[in-house]
Amino acid sequence: MRSNEYIVLFSILILSLIFQIQCNKRTSYLTVGTQAALEEVAVRETKQKDIRSCVDPLDYAPYDTLLRPLRHIRLNVHFMDSSTGIHNFSEQKGRKYMKTLIANANDRLTRNNKMKLPVNNDTPNLSPQYQYVITPTSKDDDGFFFHQDDELSFFLNKGKDKNNYNRDVIKKYAISDDTILNVFVMPHHPDSLKTGRYKAASTGIALGTSLKLAGLVEQPDKPWNFATLLNHEVGHIFGLRHSWYKNDGCDDTPVHKNCWQPDGTEKCPEPGSNNMMDYNNSQMAITPCQLGKIHKNFSNTSSELRKLVIPSWCDFDGSKTIVVKDQTQWRGSLDLSHNVVIKKGGSLTIKCRVSMAKGSSITVEPGGKLILDHCKIHNDCGEQWNGIQVASSNSEQGEIIYMGEVQIENTTSVKS
Ligand SMILES: [Zn+2]
Structure with a gap:
């Protein structure tokens, strides 16, 4: 026999053995x-x-990415302006600005930092396992909307006409807010800014499945400056509280002084917090408990928040x-x-x-x-x-x- 024939015979023998084993172990x-x-x-x-x-948020934390794969939250964006059309971005600039901001926020969510507090903690910095997707409502839009309204367009977080908690702009202009998280980009009121006593703060507020952001128009060249503000406000929407308090429902977010930047003084000792749900110059850390709370809402079949997530499951x-x-x-x-x-x-x-x-x-x-x-x-x-x-x-x-x-x-x- 030639060697080729030996190989064929040998292969047949092995195959029949495997077949027999399979039959025996049916x-x-x-x-x-x-x-x-x-x-x-x-x-x-x-x-x-x-x-x-x-119940426990930690049982929802994304430790295992097969069990908790990447989820996508649908977003759309509304630019509010007065009838003069001079107080917010142009359509082209607005789209570019918010696309950059959202891409930057998504990027930061992939780079969850280790917690600085408490000192010497061993809190894991898990992959957050969620991202945002700008989502049109129909084939006639691209998820960006531009409104002119002299009554409802401006944001005021101080003074007698303070309206940051007011939902009227959301009630009137939110689109598909049962399945899409609506983001409103609002200018601070020009009359208040003119007084010189009102500061155009970078601020936001989460209301139901929508949120309002202000201060963006006043910093038109720095969309990335607002990426963590978006992440913070979306955190609120998905059930997170400010984490410098004791009652935020998470044991891995310690109580602290909530300083924007620590300076080593007793009032603002080093290290400061870098948690996303505090007011600090980083906002780049999310703990397993906080992520668990977010994913618990993704998993809650009776929550309206679950409907904001693309059901990839x-x-x-x-x-x-x-x-x-x-x-x-x-x-x-x-x-x-x-x-x-x-x-x-x-x-x-x-x-x-x-x-x-x-x-x-x-x-x-x-x-x-x-x-x-x-x-x-x-x-x-x-x-x-x-x-x-x-x-x-x-x-x-x-x-x-x-x-x-x-x-x-x-x-x-x-x-x-
Ligand atoms: Zn907040």
Whole structure:
């Protein structure tokens, strides 16, 4: 025989061996896609609901980027001007300015800095996992709007006509504010500026799903100066409070003096804060708890804020799989785009809500364990997922344990 023929024979031998091994270790799958199937296949255990599950912001922090992938918040921009048309940017300049500002804000969100406070902290600086996208409402616009209104265009954060908390401009001009975060760029009132006692502060205010920004027109060459102001105000919209206070709901943001710039004095000691939700010259750090609060709102199916996020969790992505190899708990809500596979020796406990993408599945391999602890697994996009696949081999099988009320919804097992 020639050497080529040896190679062919040898390959056939190896292939037939592999085939035999596969036949011997044949794996069969059972689908659990309904409550009835769960009760038939799974072992029921009695356990009270863990009252902390679904609640703690840290259970929503983006430690794992497969579980908490990059989210995109839709934005549009309104430029307010009087009928004279001289108090705000021109259309061309306005578009350019805000595109630069938003790109800079997005860039800063990818460069989350380590917290300076408390001293010697080991707070992780996670990837924030969100960005902004300028979003048109229809094919007739590009997400930028220019309004002329002598009554509602100006911003005043001082004096008897103070209107920073007033929502009238939003009520009149917001567009698609159920799905798009509306940003209003407003000039300070020219009459107040003329007095010399009113300062054109760089300031903003978050009101519902809209926000007002002021001071931009007065600094027309420095859009990047306002990038962290945008990030700060969007932080407010998604549930963050000022972090120099004690009651901001986060243990990783210490109380401090809230100095713009520390000078080593007792009043403003070094180091100062660099947190995004304080007033300081950096605003470049967001803690895991703060990010958890934001992502908790992304995940809250009853929150109006979730609707501002592009629902990328509706798209199945088979290029990656969420593999569970050890003891894992999912205590916060999740919206997944990938299949989930629990390997031999791995154990996954689900304690909250999980949305599975269309056509995706959770596979429990032989020797793997899935624990459904007072949870809900569904598809939040009006589509169907393929349910839980429990695998069995000759010697072993996947195991499901459930406790309390477990909802398995929107699977292909349910005939519609
Ligand atoms: Zn603020």
